[in-house]
Amino acid sequence: MENNERRVPEVVIKRLPRYYRYLGELLKQDIQRISSNSLSKLMNVTASQIRQDLNYFGGFGQQGYGYNVRSLIDEIGNILGLNDGDTTIIIGAGNLGRALANHNSFANRGFKLVGIFDNDESIIGAKICGITVMSDLEIEGFIRDNSVDVAILTVPNSAAQDMAKRVVDGGIRGILNFSYSELDVPPNVPVENVHLSDYLMTLAYRIKSERDTEE
Amino acid sequence: MENNERRVPEVVIKRLPRYYRYLGELLKQDIQRISSNSLSKLMNVTASQIRQDLNYFGGFGQQGYGYNVRSLIDEIGNILGLNDGDTTIIIGAGNLGRALANHNSFANRGFKLVGIFDNDESIIGAKICGITVMSDLEIEGFIRDNSVDVAILTVPNSAAQDMAKRVVDGGIRGILNFSYSELDVPPNVPVENVHLSDYLMTLAYRIKSERDTEE
DNA sequence: TAGATTGTTAATCGATTAACAATC
């Protein structure tokens, strides 16, 4: 019952990783099937939304039974492209870059870290997570030679836009941007921004709101 | 023209940090006033949306003139609560915790880091960013004694829920959660989740979509 | 078969955009 007509809204895509996460938990607990209703209670959303979301991609359930957890998780993984074997490089081997290199959940999602780069002579050559830090001068060539898919940018803001241009020139497919700046790149290169301070700011707002209602 | 009646939608709150960011850039370039129209072009949103968003909080502009950048940025800062002097602690002095401690944009947003905690004896006592790492056993007491507002959780998933409970018991106001798990806390304690692997997953989807349209 | 639960259509709700009178 595949339906390729409807365009999938952005909000739906953003919810997929969360489904993936919860289904993974269920699998860990050896739960083999689940109805949209039980899952909705677990995740604190409506059952309707779950069914609607999944039906953008196909009918994965079975009437009277529900969804098979194992096969649903696989389907979502496929939809997200977790089995495409995407490769990543980290640019900027500072604290954050190092933390991300050691972040195992990246590998758990089917991404393969294949390179780490920095422009600091004192860091180049060091090993992080078994990968030797390379000079940033090699980036474009490395991306080209290895068909690298994702560049994770953890460089200072001042360097971010320039670096974005360079990885695009090298032929990168997507960018995960941790810098404060928003990047100007061609429309066919998706950028996912992780503005850490933004989260803290919305949290501050919500704390303030709670304080206000307290009174 | 303040309007306290309308409830502010979540999406609007989430956009405020972005406005704050762009207005900061304008200020750096010594631009003193801006119309919703120019700002909309800069930010790639509609002028209507900007005006609607701002009007949830009051009329900050002036007909025929536009908005004063300096005062608008201050207003948004106030709305978000950046001037409340919120204090933060980081729990988990691993790679990520250390990276965040050194992340200057936190301080730039009016947050004050007042403590770092870990349960690893070999780390306790070390200095990070001029702050001595304390034992996790002291957390509850420290939060209480210092009226700490925000706990930044960078602990392993297995420890996250337990730690969330403990900081809540200590009287924390909000949590910035970097662990994979979603936390179960009382409804008056806001939690902002930063699920790093989720961003990579939606990026994978978008890369895949680009590949598909390429063919 | 009877009960459960999906896939899907229709109804509702909320957010975005358009339009324009108010006004600086």
Add this chain to the structure above:
DNA sequence: TAGATTGTTAATCGATTAACAATC
């Protein structure tokens, strides 16, 4: 004053929820 641009109402669009026939 005339031109520009806001604040705000109304129109549109899209996302969420409700409902239920299809079916396992």
